[in-house]
Amino acid sequence: MVRVRVRGIYATAIASLLLEKGFELSDVSKKLSERLGGVEGSPLPPHVTVKHSDRNVHEVLVNGFYKEGTQVYETLKELFPLAPRYVAKPNLHSAYKIVVDENCKTTIEGIEAEVRSRECYPGKEMIAEVIRSKVYPKDKVVLEEGLRLEGFYVEVILGRGQGVSFSKHITNLERKALLINLASDIVSMGIKVHWRSSARSAELEALREELERLVQEAQKIWVRARDLPPGTKVYEGEFLGIFKTTLEDKKRADEQRRKVLSTMPFHHTLKAGGDKFSTAAELGDKVVPFDWNLEGKVKEFLLEKCSDCKNFEIRHEKLDGSCITLGPGRVIGTTEKYLVMKRIVREYGIYDGINVKKEPGDFIITLIEPFSPFVIHGYFSEMGDLKGVYVNINSDVEIGECFARYVDMEVDVVYDGMVRVIDKEELEKYSGHLSPEALRKVEKAVKIAKERLESGEWQRELKGLAA
Structure with missing residues (x-):
């Protein structure tokens, strides 16, 4: 029987699923044992270790003997169906x-x-x-x-x-x-x-x-x-695989964790959002048995907390493994749906994707809706004229302590007098790291973004907030 050691913020959900699938736990922590109803696990050392990455809490690592590691990784695809997936080649230590x-x-x-x-x-x-x-x-x-x-x-x-x-x-x-x-x-x-x-x-x-x-x-x-x-x-050599988890994967992990333990909505995304949000998740887990209607309250909590941020940054994780940090920008307010950021342009150049001149004094209004697959950037002249709109298509946006995080799905939709879909070839380049379910979700998001830009919905919202 394959023995697995599980650690990190996803441990309860992962261990619960692995037990269901016939794996054996090894080196079980006292806290995890209590959460799983007293499971002690094997006294023998594990074949495989599963934990979140030290460099990025949103990444789940599977590492161990090759055959057993492969089995665990394939099983965890059920828990993380939309996460971009990466397997080391050639095998580590081969x-x-x-x-x-x-x-x-x-x-x-x-x-x-x-x-x-x-x-x-x-x-x-x-x-x-x-x-x-x-x-x-x-x-x-x-x-x-x-x-x-x-x-x-x-x-x-x-x-x-x-x-x-x-x-x-x-x-x-x-x-x-x-x-x-x-x-x-x-x-x-x-x-x-x-x-x-x-x-x-x-x-x-x-x-x-x-x-x-x-x-x-x-x-x-x-x-x-x-x-x-x-x-x-x-x-x-060894097996090494990584899941770059998205919001929907964390929601799936919430569901799995809820089978064995009281778990509030968005538990795992809050746990990954910083110490204060992690504490809020622990409190929410205790409250949720008495109030199951917490999803709307979580969004309200996130918008309220981020409205207090003097500087807010966007962590734009790419499918190639890199991360681009946008900002920091100034939070100028919130609406019922959006966190609203403003950045002032300091240099001349060209706005990426819309091929419009960038000039000092221009400003950028960014709309971030928690749990949405869109981040909307409106580019304005110093006089407040809309120059164009750039819509990032992403995994659903997660909000942490003064930051937003998502995985960029490479393809984007822009408006510069006409609506266009750009960078399809970039999505195709990395599509091998995405499941069919994730690709269908991207296709649906692109369709919705086109419709909203063609109707002028986002342009009107941006102009109203820029005024």
Whole structure:
């Protein structure tokens, strides 16, 4: 049975679904156990870890042994149906027989890669490990000479000298001494040993057996690779996959969490919105059994809190993995539907997408409607004449503490005297990262945006707010 360790703000929803699907939990925290009705999980270490990313709380990472990681990732597509999806290629920590060029580069799986080696010259053959994979489209692949094999408790590394290292979670000095002694014979063979966090409490016999098995396996791979042609994969490595969650994915996670625990509407988007909003979600979870009509109140709360922001920024996450921050802008007010921002133009140029001159003194009115797939930008001259409208098509807008966040779906709709759909080719370029359901949602949003611009609805709203 596949064992999974779950951490982070989505843990209850993810763990609940995985249990339903027949997975086993491992290394279960006390809080998660209580939320799941006392589930203790397996005492054995996990095959796979699922958690939110340290760099971006909206990203859910799945990482672990390749076969088991793939199974968990495929299962979680049910929980995150609209999230853009990314899988590392080549596999993280996979190893290849390679040959390098004069720039110490090679090509594996059709991808150019940088190679790190103590000595590099054209035509040199070696075994190299993938230490950085291509997850997002703009990522670079990096290999390092050597071979790393991973187990539940230990990693064995050939071709990079010798020594013993420890997970930062292993702090007990007596335990460290035992582990150093256990690895001493292996290290004397010129091999590096890295003890993983699960080694801090495991039986010594289990550690010894895995260490010896991995060393034997690594040595066999090393010898066998001598006769293999360059480009051959010699070790599978790990699975690494990412879901870049959207508002609707978080709402699906809310529904799953609600099966086991009182959960207010928009729980997960509030948890991802900053410390104050996270606290509001915890309070809402306690209130919701007495008042199920909270959705409208959440939107009202968000607009009210953001109206107090002196500076407000828009976090425009791209499908290529990058993030563009727009602003900060000044919040000039709210309506029943919108948060209204204003930015003053300082430079000459051309407004992107509408091909209209940008001049100092122009101003931009931006309408942000929480939970809507549109962010509407109106461009005005210094005298208040509307120059054009640019409508971003996104995942539904999430509101945090003085910021809005969404995933840009690349395609946009503009008005510059006529209504046009632009950047369709950009959507097509990254469409492989989107589910059919997400693509249908984008198509529907584009249709609605065209209709509203053609009717003049958004132009009238913008002019009224700019006056």
